[in-house]
Amino acid sequence: MVIIMNSYKLKIVTPEKIFFDGETEQITVRTTEGDIGILANHIKYVCNIVAGPLRVKQNSGDYREAALSEGILKVSDEGVTVLVSTAEWADEIDLERAEKAKQKAENILADQSRADEFGRAEIKLKRALARISVGKRYS
């Protein structure tokens, strides 16, 4: 019998905790170049992640979804490491808070006199949008 090694180690780390540490067969993340999926035996790879959804394939075959904020993804011989500022599983997302953050960021972006805050507001808006899109699908 041939055993195909098609799962790999995935580690998702945020500054506050290790968000996920375990085996998976496939993940999908959003990078600056678009969505990518990573299977086992991927070549060494590093890319930037933008705020967006993350899908992790579970043993049962279905996907568990989380909202990530911007960060980096690194594929090495030991497995895949995802470094992000924040990460939440779909069922942990506080939609109300995300909506408020979205509103606040949009207000700043609409106000020309606060142009120096645009960069930060944009990051916050992206995070909020990622949370909302993931959270809505599960609520």
Added chain:
Amino acid sequence: MATANIKDVKRRIKSVENTMQITKAMELVATSKLRSAKERAVASQPYFNTLYETMCEIQQDRGFKSIYTKKEFLKTVLVVVLAGDRGLAGGFNHNVLKLAEEKIKSLEQDGRTVKVFPIGKKAVEYFEKRKYEIYNKDYQISDNLSMSKSLSLSESIITGFRNGIYDKVELIYTTFVSTLVQNAMSVTVLPIENNDLEHSEKDDAAKKEQKTSLTLYEPSAEEVFDGLIPKYISGLIFCSIIDSYASEQAARRTAMESASDNASEMIDSLSLLYNRARQAQITQELNEIVSGQMGNN
């Protein structure tokens, strides 16, 4: 005279006891806060280690320039000072503020303009009073700064750097060595020192080429690197905030411990005084009774 003395001593004992209760409580609070600060520091370790590793790997891979490594004529310096919100922490606030002031003085002597970014109520008060040019005083509370707060804090520091408001960032904070020792220190946050990179470039160019072909960077190593740096900096700042917070709690704990010790010593000597006074009073009363009796006889 003896009666008045007794009352006085009694009142003093009472007041020292009250103070001791407070210092004891503050000591306990600081101990538990210190524990949670240590836990946070441990929890954040894996993230920054991996971040740092990746950054070093990219640096080793290719030599390139980034706006975060630029070395300009450094005319304006932003000094970020991390202090506490409250006093009663021994020399904690004093040490870090003193170091900050020395640093600013030496920078000004070199002909640079200094902007101060105080974090924590004590730091804001200190620099406002001394009329320094303050860059931003939105962060009056350094107590238990959350991750998202420290992220937006570092984002604002990075934005200012990118927009050319200042071209050097110095961070002054207290590092936690042990429960008994905390040192105020200063580190350069930006621009990023590129010494390691140049070193490895000269040393093993062949090894470098081999490494370059191994890892795929998307869209490019430069862009990954530029995306990484803000995270590295916010990481650095987040770490030092935790570090400074732990130091504050440790300093407060030590200060309160010695205050409690002093209080109990004071109570001891005051009780001795009180007992003596009481004994003297009793002796005197007995004397009066006996001599009164003798007079009657």
